[in-house]
Amino acid sequence: MKKVYANAAEALDGLLHDGMLIAAGGFGLCGIPELLLQAIKDAGTKDLTFASNNAGVDDFGIGILLQTKQVKKMISSYVGENAEFMRQYLSGELELEFNPQGTLAERMRAGGCGIPGFYTKTGVGTVIAEGKEHKDFNGETYILEEGIFADLSIVKAWKADDTGNLIFRKTARNFNPPAAMCGKICVAEVEEIVPRGALDPDQIHLPGIYVHRIIQGEHEKRIEQRTTRKREEA
Amino acid sequence: MAWDRNQMAERAAQELEDGMYVNLGIGIPTLVANYVGDKDITLQSENGMLGMGPFPYEGDEDPDLINAGKQTITELARTSYFDSATSFGMIRGGKIAAAILGAMEVAENGDLANWMIPGKLVKGMGGAMDLVAGVGRVIVVMDHTNKHGDSKVLKECTLPLTGKGVVDRIITNLGVLDVADGGLKIVELAEGVSEEELRSSTEATIVG
Numbered sequence: 001m002k003k004v005y006a007n008a009a010e011a012l013d014g015l016l017h018d019g020m021l022i023a024a025g026g027f028g029l030c031g032i033p034e035l036l037l038q039a040i041k042d043a044g045t046k047d048l049t050f051a052s053n054n055a056g057v058d059d060f061g062i063g064i065l066l067q068t069k070q071v072k073k074m075i076s077s078y079v080g081e082n083a084e085f086m087r088q089y090l091s092g093e094l095e096l097e098f099n100p101q102g103t104l105a106e107r108m109r110a111g112g113c114g115i116p117g118f119y120t121k122t123g124v125g126t127v128i129a130e131g132k133e134h135k136d137f138n139g140e141t142y143i144l145e146e147g148i149f150a151d152l153s154i155v156k157a158w159k160a161d162d163t164g165n166l167i168f169r170k171t172a173r174n175f176n177p178p179a180a181m182c183g184k185i186c187v188a189e190v191e192e193i194v195p196r197g198a199l200d201p202d203q204i205h206l207p208g209i210y211v212h213r214i215i216q217g218e219h220e221k222r223i224e225q226r227t228t229r230k231r232e233e234a
Numbered sequence: 235m236a237w238d239r240n241q242m243a244e245r246a247a248q249e250l251e252d253g254m255y256v257n258l259g260i261g262i263p264t265l266v267a268n269y270v271g272d273k274d275i276t277l278q279s280e281n282g283m284l285g286m287g288p289f290p291y292e293g294d295e296d297p298d299l300i301n302a303g304k305q306t307i308t309e310l311a312r313t314s315y316f317d318s319a320t321s322f323g324m325i326r327g328g329k330i331a332a333a334i335l336g337a338m339e340v341a342e343n344g345d346l347a348n349w350m351i352p353g354k355l356v357k358g359m360g361g362a363m364d365l366v367a368g369v370g371r372v373i374v375v376m377d378h379t380n381k382h383g384d385s386k387v388l389k390e391c392t393l394p395l396t397g398k399g400v401v402d403r404i405i406t407n408l409g410v411l412d413v414a415d416g417g418l419k420i421v422e423l424a425e426g427v428s429e430e431e432l433r434s435s436t437e438a439t440i441v442g
Contacts, residue, residue: 027300029297030281030297077360079358100361101322101360102326102368108319121368122367124397124398125397125399126394126395126397168315170298170309171283171301171315172298173315173317174281174317178317223295223297224300226295226306227306228293228295229291229292
């Protein structure tokens, strides 16, 4: 079992094909698989569908694949902060499927757990419910949402061991575990690969069964909204 | 006279009880955190955190620690982190006691519209639809009228809905209204606002 690869391009070798569905972790620019996205850009794979909460900004995250027109469709909950996205969407070049954020997360988790569909109250009575099966349980109406089964998952974690056990850091965990779970193959980029046994088994956030290839790399980790408070004078 | 943004936030903070887990939206709802006083309130950030702390001091920003508005924040001694599916599991599962959110329109039956204006740039609903469908109590904090002076408290929403029949209480610059049978019930008037003034600024049916 060799899971550790030298770099993002090698880790993605043989996994990319035009028209594929990729589930990507991250929230805004926090915890996004920035190295793997760059490698997909370099590979030139086209007509991609991304299941990802956001679409990055113009020059970072999935935004870099929008600039090269490699993305056909986004499945997202929020796509502000990205002018090129809006341009392509309004001109009809890019398809967009809005999912409520929790529905998107649960669609990924369900896909990874072998659950093809689930009922939720979220979106009942809104445009999200149009065309979807409605069913009542205990007097309340729910809609049917489908699990996401991705061709490939790309995620970012803090630490991994060589068996693919992952630990995330603070709110950079976000969509990464559910995104990792829903792919046929998952590639994870991490800040540090530690020796087997160095991670406390009780503290693993995502077991290595979900992770097939791993790379270690330097991350820019860009901040989208830097907000601070003033230090009180002593 | 009517309430300003901070007074609206202060009034909304009165809705929170000791021990509650609460989700605050962007805008005036964020200010509510400044007025919880001694109450033991745990703030949820739906990107995967319970126990959200204040903004960091300059130089202490951590790119791995942001809130749902993508702003840098800090953790507290009580903080826990989790993934997005778990986060919305606790929202959908009714574990979050209340959400305080802004709105574009609210209707007398509790319908809420706060995510899109047709013909204008659509950014997405984010977690708003999940929150209003899942949390125990939905409290809207907003100006009573829009910048043209038209009521935002309506008989029926004109904008695409975020949730149907989901709002429990509306706090505006003019007062506090509850969604009740047949229309809205006046709970409280803002300082210096007459009942007549509130009624004339409200398109929705007021039942008492």
